[in-house]
Amino acid sequence: MKTMPPSPLNRIGVVGGGAWGTALALAALRAGRETLLWAREPAVVEAMSLRRENRDYLPGVPLPDALRVTGDLADLGGCDAVLLVSPAQHARSVTARMAPLLKPGAPVVVCAKGIELDSHALMSEAVGAVLPGGNPVAILSGPTFAAEVARGLPTAVTLACADEALGTALVAALGSRTFRPYRSDDVVGSQIGGAVKNVLAIACGVVEGRRLGDNARAALITRGLAEITRLALALGGRAETLMGLSGLGDLTLTCSSLQSRNMSLGAALGEGKALAEILAVRRSVAEGVYTAAAVVGLAAKLGVDMPICSAVDAILNRGAGLDETIDGLLSRPFRGEGV
């Protein structure tokens, strides 16, 4: 294997011992970085440190001895950059706990995808609100199933950072032949695709479970992209970002594969299972369940029309029936195709 070049951001901390945190830790190791993975649950820390496998969230992937695992947030104090990979609804509280322990100036790269339910805050806002001013925030988002990244399969992501020099340093620190970050300065736009695609993937899963066909799925992806773009523009993001890896790329991936937890949850709903029944047998997070209500609240505040997301929220949170909700979408007035 080619030796990766040295980086001033050599010590990478990864916060979150789920599937994505573990896969990103492996990607950082492959990029040649010293990597420390923090997990919340002692049993997960122990399994990864001693048995060298994350059996709960990423089974079957051996963890090299070079990957250090800890349950102590204070260990992050030695890291030059931290990847925050806790689920979106916990990102703020985990950041608040680690904030006083971070090295001054160390960037926090948010890798969670979602919008806060209570505040309707984007992840950069939620995390930025509890970080000391000197610790900048960046975003890593894109079409990235954790299991594929963990196996070293080729993957590309958007890495967004307002500070160009820091963005370039993060790309150099995390990038490798098979994990290819593309730099952006659109911190807002790069978060919207990853958050909203999870809601749209639930809709596409319903289409799958209800056997409504591939045409319907393509229609949802395309009109879903229009919803994502409208929201991003209203928040100050750029349309071109939504045509990139964090937008169209992630939307296409997540809405086309039952590997997606969100799409498979939608498929189970479409087959007639109740949400509580589906969630009862899952340990892994399906962010769209929470983001649906958050995005509908945020869109209402901004006056942005998001009919597909509203339909998903109605099914998940407001007891709406599947068939009448689908009928409601199909009965909307015809309109022009533009965003």
Ligand SMILES: NC(=O)C1=CN([C@@H]2O[C@H](COP(=O)(O)OP(=O)(O)OC[C@H]3O[C@@H](n4cnc5c(N)ncnc54)[C@H](OP(=O)(O)O)[C@@H]3O)[C@@H](O)[C@H]2O)C=CC1
């Ligand atoms: N999996 C994937 O392919 C990808 C995931 N993402 C995003 O990454 C984020 C994390 O997802 P992923 O790694 O898949 O998660 P998993 O479903 O694999 O694991 C859930 C994680 O959430 C943690 N958790 C549960 N409750 C809390 C809490 N109260 N406070 C802090 N942590 C908690 C769990 O820790 P514990 O075991 O200690 O409860 C566990 O680490 C999500 O936003 C997801 O959308 C992004 C790209 C790809």
Ligand SMILES: O=C(CO)COP(=O)(O)O
């Ligand atoms: O974000 C992801 C792919 O980019 C993972 O999607 P799911 O959470 O739906 O599995």
